[in-house]
Structures are given as structure tokens and as C-alpha cells.
Amino acid sequence: MSNVIKVELENGLVIHLKEIHTAPLISHWIWYRIGSRYEKPGKTGLSHWVEHMQFKGTPQYPAGFLDRAISRDGGMWNAFTYLDWTAYFETMPADKIVLAMHLEADRMVNSLFDPQEVESERTVIISEREGSENEPLFRLDEAIQMAAFDRHPYRYEVVGLKEDLYRIQRDDLYQHYRTYYAPNNAIVTVAGDFQTKEMLAQLREIYGNLKPSSLPEVHIESEPPLSEERNVEISGPGETTYLRVAYRAPAASDIDFFAFTVLDSILSGPASLNMFGGGGVSNKTSRLYRALVETELAVSVYGGLQATVDPFLYPITITIHPRQTAEAALSVLDREIQRLQQETVPEAEIQRAIKQARALFAYGSENITNQAFWLGYAEIFASYDWFVHYVQELEKVTQTDIQRIAQTYLQPFRRVVGIYRPTTPLGDRQ
Amino acid sequence: MKLTDFAHLKSLPGPEDTTRVVLPNGITVLARANYDSPSVVLNGYLTSGSMYDSDEKAGLAHFTASALMRGTQKRSFQQIFDALESVGASLGFGASVHNTSFGGRALVEDLPLLLELLAECLTEPVFPPEYVERLRAQHLAALAIRAQDTADMASLTFDRILFPDHPYGRSEEGYPETIQSITREDLLSFHQKHYGPRNMVIVIVGGIEPQVAVTQVQEKLGNWQNPNQAALPELPAIHPPEKMLRNHVHIPGKSQCDLVMGSLGPCRNSEDYLPASLGNNILGQFGMMGRIGNVVREQEGLAYYASTSLNAWIVGGSWEVSAGVNQTNLERAIELITKEIRRFITEPVSQEELEDSQSSFIGRLPLSLESNAGVAGALLNLERFGLGLDYLRRYPKMVAEVTSEMILEVARRYLDPERLVIAIAGTLNTAN
Numbered sequence: 001m002s003n004v005i006k007v008e009l010e011n012g013l014v015i016h017l018k019e020i021h022t023a024p025l026i027s028h029w030i031w032y033r034i035g036s037r038y039e040k041p042g043k044t045g046l047s048h049w050v051e052h053m054q055f056k057g058t059p060q061y062p063a064g065f066l067d068r069a070i071s072r073d074g075g076m077w078n079a080f081t082y083l084d085w086t087a088y089f090e091t092m093p094a095d096k097i098v099l100a101m102h103l104e105a106d107r108m109v110n111s112l113f114d115p116q117e118v119e120s121e122r123t124v125i126i127s128e129r130e131g132s133e134n135e136p137l138f139r140l141d142e143a144i145q146m147a148a149f150d151r152h153p154y155r156y157e158v159v160g161l162k163e164d165l166y167r168i169q170r171d172d173l174y175q176h177y178r179t180y181y182a183p184n185n186a187i188v189t190v191a192g193d194f195q196t197k198e199m200l201a202q203l204r205e206i207y208g209n210l211k212p213s214s215l216p217e218v219h220i221e222s223e224p225p226l227s228e229e230r231n232v233e234i235s236g237p238g239e240t241t242y243l244r245v246a247y248r249a250p251a252a253s254d255i256d257f258f259a260f261t262v263l264d265s266i267l268s269g270p271a272s273l274n275m276f277g278g279g280g281v282s283n284k285t286s287r288l289y290r291a292l293v294e295t296e297l298a299v300s301v302y303g304g305l306q307a308t309v310d311p312f313l314y315p316i317t318i319t320i321h322p323r324q325t326a327e328a329a330l331s332v333l334d335r336e337i338q339r340l341q342q343e344t345v346p347e348a349e350i351q352r353a354i355k356q357a358r359a360l361f362a363y364g365s366e367n368i369t370n371q372a373f374w375l376g377y378a379e380i381f382a383s384y385d386w387f388v389h390y391v392q393e394l395e396k397v398t399q400t401d402i403q404r405i406a407q408t409y410l411q412p413f414r415r416v417v418g419i420y421r422p423t424t425p426l427g428d429r430q
Numbered sequence: 431m432k433l434t435d436f437a438h439l440k441s442l443p444g445p446e447d448t449t450r451v452v453l454p455n456g457i458t459v460l461a462r463a464n465y466d467s468p469s470v471v472l473n474g475y476l477t478s479g480s481m482y483d484s485d486e487k488a489g490l491a492h493f494t495a496s497a498l499m500r501g502t503q504k505r506s507f508q509q510i511f512d513a514l515e516s517v518g519a520s521l522g523f524g525a526s527v528h529n530t531s532f533g534g535r536a537l538v539e540d541l542p543l544l545l546e547l548l549a550e551c552l553t554e555p556v557f558p559p560e561y562v563e564r565l566r567a568q569h570l571a572a573l574a575i576r577a578q579d580t581a582d583m584a585s586l587t588f589d590r591i592l593f594p595d596h597p598y599g600r601s602e603e604g605y606p607e608t609i610q611s612i613t614r615e616d617l618l619s620f621h622q623k624h625y626g627p628r629n630m631v632i633v634i635v636g637g638i639e640p641q642v643a644v645t646q647v648q649e650k651l652g653n654w655q656n657p658n659q660a661a662l663p664e665l666p667a668i669h670p671p672e673k674m675l676r677n678h679v680h681i682p683g684k685s686q687c688d689l690v691m692g693s694l695g696p697c698r699n700s701e702d703y704l705p706a707s708l709g710n711n712i713l714g715q716f717g718m719m720g721r722i723g724n725v726v727r728e729q730e731g732l733a734y735y736a737s738t739s740l741n742a743w744i745v746g747g748s749w750e751v752s753a754g755v756n757q758t759n760l761e762r763a764i765e766l767i768t769k770e771i772r773r774f775i776t777e778p779v780s781q782e783e784l785e786d787s788q789s790s791f792i793g794r795l796p797l798s799l800e801s802n803a804g805v806a807g808a809l810l811n812l813e814r815f816g817l818g819l820d821y822l823r824r825y826p827k828m829v830a831e832v833t834s835e836m837i838l839e840v841a842r843r844y845l846d847p848e849r850l851v852i853a854i855a856g857t858l859n860t861a862n
Binding site: 022023024025055063064067068071072073074075076091092093119120121122123124125126127128129130131133134136236237238239240269270279280281282283284285290293294296299300319321322323352355356357358359360362363366367368423 | 441466467468469507508511512514515516517518519520522535536537564567568570571572574575577578579580681682683684685686716717718724727728729730731732733734735754755756786789790791792793794795796797799800801802803856
């Protein structure tokens with residue numbers, strides 16, 4: 001990966017560059033180490049709301065100016081707030097990208113947070129949350145996270161609790177913004193059609209003069225292990241029962257993460273690393289699909305390990321067959337997990353998981369936005385090397401590793417079992 | 431970008447770098463190489479869509495498509511997916527109104543496998559009885575989930591009211607009672623009557639020599655014949671709504687309502703399409719969801735999303751505004767959207783707005799075509815709507831020639847603020 005370089009400017013800004021000359025495009029990202037992980041009870045949802053306010057303008061670039069400029073040039077831009085990070089990106093024709101850099105440098109410090117705009121955005125965000133509340137799995141997820149963590153901020157959804165969304169004021173948002181939006185808390189990643197030397201000089205000129213801030217010491221309470229299985233049940237409209245079983249998982253930087261990834265692929269199917277394009281591979285030959293869907297206990301099953309800074313969750317989500325129960329599906333899930341704990345996984349199954357990962361990796365590399373995404377995402381929880389060596393690390397995983405992961409992590413006392421039960425009486429069902 | 435500065439668009443797919451071959455049995459193959467890529471994308475369709483469904487068996491085309499991979503004369507369901515998943519490849523089928531579509535992806539070395547599975551599933555599916563039943567349960571579960579999805583239900587209701595007695599107004603996935611009534615014999619018979627090589631299109635894009643791709647298709651599908659393949663049906667005429675038509679689907683226990691409102695739009699081949707498409711961009715897409723996003727989200731904070739879409743098909747289309755709003759804001763949102771539609775048909779868009787959208791349409795071509803999937807999707811559309819292999823090269827000039835008068839004219843032709851279809855799905859609060 002000689003075409004990737006990493007530089008740290010004097011003000012603490014970390015820059016990652018990757019030249020790719022397959023299309024006349026450049027994708028530029030800025031990542032801040034701020035997300036729900038850094039929030040305090042009573043003020044949940046601050047990071048996500050700040051992200052919304054970042055589209056509301058600065059004295060130099062009023063709201064709408066950049067929407068217009070970027071759209072005019074045929075670019076694409078967006079932002080995401082997650083547990084551990086907030087990221088903004090612009091993908092544009094190569095000769096236009098400098099605009100995006102000026103924009104991001106400007107709104108790192110100069111956003112207005114106009115009080116009227118804050119109020120107008122409050123209802124937009126509540127509307128966003130209410131849209132999610134319409135989904136049974138959002139409500140189940142929220143209940144599971146709350147049960148899985150007693151202290152760690154991962155217990156809250158990124159969007160924040162509704163009561164906090166009513167409570168938060170303009171100054172809370174502005175203070176959060178001024179504290180965490182600083183070059184020494186940010187990573188800039190750029191991938192695409194440029195010359196590294198010129199790009200670096202340009203970035204240095206645009207971002208180099210921003211002042212670092214004194215970041216507060218991050219004190220996040222570590223979460224003690226669960227000591228027994230926890231159960232949550234919620235009910236709501238509909239006819240469909242959902243079972244989601246969430247195990248406490250390792251952090252992405254933990255060496256176990258790779259073996260866990262292979263285990264997940266064998267158990268619930270290959271997971272794609274690609275946020276933009278690439279598509280996925282189906283999971284119909286995975287152990288859980290065979291054990292649950294082929295036997296008509298469920299109509300679908302999927303799992304997914306997430307790469308996070310602190311240990312988060314490994315959820316397995318099962319949509320129960322209309323004529324079956326969550327309890328029946330759970331006992332089969334337990335049987336499959338015991339099999340992983342007690343029996344050695346055939347080497348061929350491991351090799352298959354690795355080939356799948358290699359293919360998914362190849363699909364994602366076509367897309368420049370995806371490439372720049374990975375430059376930053378991996379850096380947040382480990383380093384870009386994590387991504388570069390991803391397939392090689394998977395290749396090292398052994399049968400013993402898989403068994404050890406199953407025995408260590410997939411224990412009933414490490415999990416929350418969540419069930420969504422529909423309230424529509426059977427007789428009224430279609 | 432100057433609107434006349436099209437030089438950098440020379441790298442777009444065009445006639446001299448896209449291979450197009452019609453096989454003797456009627457299959458059209460399009461192929462384009464991208465030697466930077468270690469993988470290939472395969473897309474295509476047959477003309478066996480839900481337009482052939484009866485009202486009683488709505489969902490039959492979709493059911494048939496979804497059952498193709500459940501077993502063939504050579505392989506069982508598990509063998510099919512074992513072959514695919516073992517090499518990290520994917521393949522899937524689905525039905526829309528006009529077409530049964532397929533899409534797949536594999537590393538270059540696995541393209542022969544992908545084509546072999548495609549050919550088997552298309553030409554010799556066996557529809558094993560136990561899998562038909564298993565699929566039925568899965569479809570019914572999906573329909574039960576759909577019945578709880580406010581966005582899906584608003585959209586379904588909108589189509590039903592806008593296109594009465596027309597395949598465009600009927601759900602491709604069917605309804606619980608129609609899915610219950612479909613038998614294995616229905617699937618077999620649908621497959622025999624409607625699956626065939628005539629009018630079929632396959633697109634292959636990726637790290638492979640186009641001629642090699644064509645030869646591989648010829649090997650796997652060149653001998654396919656179906657003398658019983660039915661002719662394309664005549665679809666009923668489409669008429670605009672004669673008055674305001676409003677419907678609210680009550681779904682209990684929902685925090686938010688989804689709203690879809692609008693009317694007819696042009697078909698894809700119509701000369702109205704490009705002016706309507708640019709107008710649609712101004713009305714509800716450009717920047718942060720255009721004029722409607724600006725009023726509903728940015729100014730009044732009523733919704734997280736409020737945007738427009740133009741859906742153009744073979745014999746007609748729809749022009750829709752969608753938004754997700756709390757029920758207390760519903761009437762205000764409808765009022766604001768109606769006001770914007772009225773303005774849109776009363777006065778021409780400004781020169782500035784027009785140039786913004788023109789520039790955006792031309793400028794976004796490289797981004798939309800950067801990946802194999804993007805190119806394959808574009809080539810498939812060129813073929814489906816008979817636009818010609820030089821379309822992407824002509825496109826910038828065609829976009830630049832659209833005027834604000836042309837947009838006003840098509841807006842008036844399709845949108846009438848006194849005669850809209852308004853569909854809402856969500857919890858109806860009887861206290862209000």
C-alpha cells in the first residue's frame with residue numbers, strides 16, 4: 001500500500017491520503033472523535049444534533065450555499081453520526097474538490113448555531129426519531145442497548161432520548177461543538193484522482209492554521225461484564241415476532257475481532273465492509289439460515305459484528321415464522337452455538353469465509369467514496385493497517401480460535417435476549 | 431462547470447467502447463470492460479413482469495422470480511447457494527411491472543459459474559413443492575411487515591388510486607389473499623408462457639474482455655428457445671385523476687405518518703421526460719430536497735424528509751412528493767406542498783435554478799458511472815428504453831437545451847393542484 005500516506009500537522013490534524021486514478025473523482029472526508037460514546041445522561045443526542053447544525057451555515061458560507069455549489073458540480077455529500085465518531089464527506093469531480101476542503105475547514109470553527117435554526121432543527125430531529133420509532137426493530141434495539149449497558153454511553157441510541165431532544169438548548173449544542181470540533185480531534189481522509197504532494201500542500205494551507213483546542217480528558221466508565229442473561233420484551237402493532245439476541249462483543253482493535261468475524265460469517269453469513277456500493281453476499285448456506293429458515297422456524301436471520309472503539313454488541317436478528325415462536329427459535333440458536341463451542345469447525349468452512357471476505361473486499365474497492373471511508377473509519381478504532389491487513393488477519397484464524405471465541409463470548413450470561421411481540425390479536429390477522 | 435464544456439465527458443460509455451450483440455435466439459448482450467476491476471457485475475431482464483398477473487393471482491410474476499433459485503433440474507437450493515456463496519458471488523431475481531430482472535456479481539474468474547447458474551435458474555427451474563410453501567410463508571411474512579410500514583403503505587395506496595385497473599396500480603408483490611391462492615402449477619405455467627429469450631437483455635461490466643463475455647453468454651444461453659413465449663400485452667390507457675382523491679390508511683401505534691401526493695408523469699421515452707426530470711430536480715431534489723425540502727424541512731422544520739420523485743416507465747409514470755410527518759403537522763405539510771406545486775405550474779423556474787440543475791445533471795455523470803454496477807445499470811436503461819448507445823454522449827447537450835418554458839409546459843401537462851392523489855399511512859388520531 002505504498003500509495004497511502006499518513007501525516008500529522010503541527011496543530012494535531014491527522015491526514016490520510018490514497019491516490020486512485022481509476023475515475024476523475026476525489027472523495028474528501030473529515031472525521032471527529034465525537035459521537036454518542038462521549039455524551040452524558042440528560043444530554044443524549046447532542047453529537048447528532050450538532051451534525052445537523054453543521055449544515056446551517058457560517059458567515060462565509062450561508063446555509064444552502066454549499067448544498068447548491070456541490071450539487072451544481074455533480075458532487076455528493078452527507079454526514080453521519082455514530083457511537084464513536086461523526087464524519088462529513090464530499091465526493092466530487094477531481095478539479096472541484098478544493099471547495100469541499102474550504103467548507104470543512106470553515107465549519108470546523110465558524111458555524112453559527114442560530115437560535116431560530118436550532119429550534120427548527122429540534123422538530124426535524126424529533127421527526128427523524130419518530131420515523132425510526134415506526135420500526136419495530138428500532139424500538140427493540142433501543143431496549144436491548146439499554147439492558148446491555150448500565151453505565152457506558154453505548155446504552156443510548158445515537159439520535160438520543162426523546163426527553164433529551166426536548167431539553168437540549170442552543171448553548172449545550174454550541175459548547176459541544178466548540179469543545180470537540182478541532183484539528184487535534186479530527187482526521188482528514190482523501191482518496192481519488194490527485195497527486196499526493198500537491199494534495200498535501202493544499203490541505204496544509206487550508207487546515208494548517210486552525211488552532212488546536214484543549215480537549216477535555218475523556219473519562220468513559222468501563223462497563224463491568226454481565227453476570228447473567230438479561231431479557232427484554234416489548235410489544236407493539238403488527239403480526240410479526242422478532243427475536244434479537246445481543247452478545248457483548250470485543251472492541252474492533254481486539255485481536256479476537258478477526259476470529260469473531262470468521263465465526264460470524266460461518267454462523268450467520270458474510271458481512272460486507274462496504275458502506276458505499278459493492279453489495280453483499282447472501283447467507284443461505286450459513287449455519288443459522290439452515291437451522292432456522294430451512295426448518296421453518298424463521299423467515300430470515302442475520303448477524304453483524306460492528307467495529308467500535310469500546311466493546312459493543314454482536315446482535316443476531318431473527319424474524320420468526322408466522323406459525324412459530326421466539327422460544328423455539330432461541331433453543332435452536334442455542335444448539336447451533338453449542339455446536340460451535342463443542343465441535344471443531346471444518347477447515348473448509350473457514351476457507352470459504354475467507355474467500356467471501358476477499359470477494360467483498362474487491363467489490364468495495366471500485367468505489368472511491370468507499371476507499372476514503374475506510375481510510376478514516378479504520379483509523380478511528382485502530383489504524384489504516386487494520387484495513388490493509390484485514391484479509392491477511394482473517395487468513396490466520398484457526399479452528400481453535402473459532403472454538404475459543406464461541407466459548408468465550410457466546411455464553412448466555414454475556415447476552416441480552418430481546419423479543420418484540422405483536423399485539424394484533426391472532427383473529428384479526430390477515 | 432460551463433454548460434458547454436463537455437470535453438471531460440469523453441470517457442463516458444459510448445458506442446465504440448460498448449459491445450452490443452443480438453444472439454440468434456433474441457437475447458441482446460451488452461458488455462463493457464473495466465480492466466481496473468477484479469470483479470464483474472451482471473444485470474439484465476426478461477419481459478415477464480407483473481403485467482401478466484391477474485387480479486386474483488397478483489404477485490405471481492414476483493413469486494415465480496423468487497422461486498427460480500429454489501432448485502433446478504441439476505441442483506438443489508442448497509447446492510445453488512453453496513456454489514455462489516462459496517466464492518463470494520451473488521445472484522438474485524425480482525419482478526417489476528414489465529420485467530423479471532436479475533443481478534449478480536462475482537470475481538472475474540467466477541463469471542462462467544454465475545452465467546451457468548443464471549442459465550439453469552432461468553431455463554430449468556423445478557419449483558420444489560416444499561420450497562414453494564416455504565417461500566409462501568416468507569412472502570406472507572414480508573407482506574405482514576409491509577402492512578406495518580407507513581412509507582410502503584402510503585406508496586402502495588398512492589399507486590392504487592392513481593392507476594386504477596392498471597398493472598401500475600397493483601402491487602408487484604401481491605396481497606396476502608392472492609399469495610395464498612397461487613399454486614405450484616401457476617408458477618410452472620407462468621414460467622412456460624412468459625420466460626423466454628425473446629426480448630431478453632444481459633449486461634456484463636467489469637474486468638473482462640467484452641467478446642469473451644459475449645461468448646460465455648452464447649455458450650450458456652445461446653441454445654435456449656421457448657416457442658410458447660407469449661407476445662407482449664397491450665396495457666390499458668392511463669388517465670389523470672379527475673378530482674382530488676385522498677385516502678388515509680390507518681395503522682395503529684405509529685409515531686409518524688408517511689405522505690405521498692402527486693399525479694401522473696411522462697413515460698421514459700416521451701419528449702417530456704427530460705424537462706420533467708429537470709423540473710422535478712428543482713421542485714424537490716436539488717441541494718437539500720429542492721424547493722419542497724426548503725419549505726417543509728428547512729423553513730418550517732415539519733419533517734426529516736420531504737422530496738419529490740419522477741418515476742418514468744414504458745407506458746406512463748408518476749410524479750410524486752413524499753414526506754414523513756407527525757400527524758399534527760400533516761395538514762400544514764399538505765398545504766405547503768400544494769402551494770409549491772401551484773407555484774411550479776404558474777411561473778417558470780428561474781434561470782438560476784435551471785442552470786443549477788442542468789449543471790448538476792451533467793456534472794454527476796462521472797460519479798454515477800464510477801463503478802461496474804453504475805455502468806451496468808446505465809447500459810441496461812439505454813437498452814430498455816431504446817435510447818441508443820450514444821445517449822450518454824448526447825445527454826449533456828440535451829440537458830443544456832431544456833428551457834424554463836419547456837419545464838413550465840410539462841409541469842402544467844402533468845400536475846394540477848386541484849386534482850391530486852393524496853395517500854397517507856399512519857395512526858389516525860380520532861380525537862382530531
